[in-house]
Amino acid sequence: MFRRKNHSNSEQGGEDQQHKVKELRASLGQLSGRSAQFCTDACLKRFLEARNWNVDKAKKMLEETLKWRLSFKPEEIRWNEVAKEGETGKVFKANFHDRHGRTVLILRPGMQNTAALDNQMKHLVYLIENAIFNLPEGQEQMAWLIDFTGWSITNNVPVKSARETINILQNHYPERLAAALLYNPPRLFETFWRIVKYFMDPKTFQKVKFVYPKNKDSAELMKSYFDVDNLPTEFGGTATLKYDHEEFSRQMAQDDVKAAKFWGSDKHPPGPGGNGNYSAVEVAPEP
Structure with a gap:
């Protein structure tokens, strides 16, 4: 009944x-x-x-x-345009998925290597698009693993960068983030967090999880998301995390070919807006 x-x-x-x-x-x-x-x-x-x-x-x-x-024009960004941003592996797509088959992006803010906000955001958007493009059928969300190794107040991400990241993620990629797991953030990060959390809407805020290696609940949380055999030691697992920029660049170049075919930019020359078959205004005007 x-x-x-x-x-x-x-x-x-x-x-x-x-x-x-x-x-x-x-x-x-x-x-x-x-x-x-x-x-x-x-x-x-x-x-x-x-x-x-x-x-x-x-x-x-x-x-x-x-x-x-x-x-x-996120669908037109190609890896060669943002490859310099990725040289240190500050953001890259992991070679494993979480337990739900989601694409995993690894972010390492302590590996920041540039100062130009526009290029940093272009790099991040490229990787978000790539993560979405590589989602398995039936899965629409990705997971973020944020490693604070090497993070300090001297190489801290500026508030402006954090705010723009949050803006792009929650306003232009809604419901694409399953969870952002902040692994072992230092105490200094708490001050930074108190500022940036006010830029988040409630739905995004609830997806941010603080994880501490010696905390039992944190360990269980990580196990609920990941197989420890796949998870790098930096996040409490047993796998080895190694970012090979040349190999990753080759993978991205291959994905660029697939993405261009998907969006049709391999068939259509750029129009007045540089957008191939993208019309100048693609939303019908208000009546």
């Missing part, structure tokens, strides 16, 4: 969500080019989820993202 009721409620919830997706799609008007390609049903669901299934708010958020993508 109760099972039937729960099953019915689940079905009703699914129908309501599908209705919201259709409503959001209709409200966007006709899309073209890469905007149409970007706005899959799964994409619309993520934006609706990020705005608690409020269609008007989700529409506003999504239109801002489409404008951002038109300007930033």
Whole structure:
């Protein structure tokens, strides 16, 4: 009796969500080019989820993202443009997945090697896009592992950089982050954290987990996300973490070919906006 009721409620919830997706799609008007390609049903669901299934708010958020993508052109960034940023392995895609099959990005803020914010964000966006592109079928989220080895107040990420990272992640890639695991942050980081956490919306904030090696709950949390045989020793596992810039560059170059084919930029010459088949304005104007 109760099972039937729960099953019915689940079905009703699914129908309501599908209705919201259709409503959001209709409200966007006709899309073209890469905007149409970007706005899959799964994409619309993520934006609706990020705005608690409020269609008007989700529409506003999504239109801002489409404008951002038109300007930033994340799908056109190629590894050779950002390779210098990656020389130290400060951010890279891990060679393992978490227990749910999610792509894992490893971030090592203590390995910062440049000062130009624009290039740093371009590098990060490239790797976010690459992580998403490499998600297995049926999985839409990634996990971040943040290693604080070598981090100090002298090489600390500026607040402006942290704020822009948070802005890009939560406003333009909603519901793409499953968890950000901050491994063994030093006490000095607490001051920095007290500032940057105010830039986070509640959904993003809840996904940030502080992990400490000698804490039993932290160890259990890591085991719930990762197989210790895959996890590098830097994060309490038994595997060896080694970033080979040349090998990683070869992998990214191969992925660039696949991404270009997916987005169609291998077939279409750049138009006036340098965007191939990307039209100048791809959101229908307000009536």
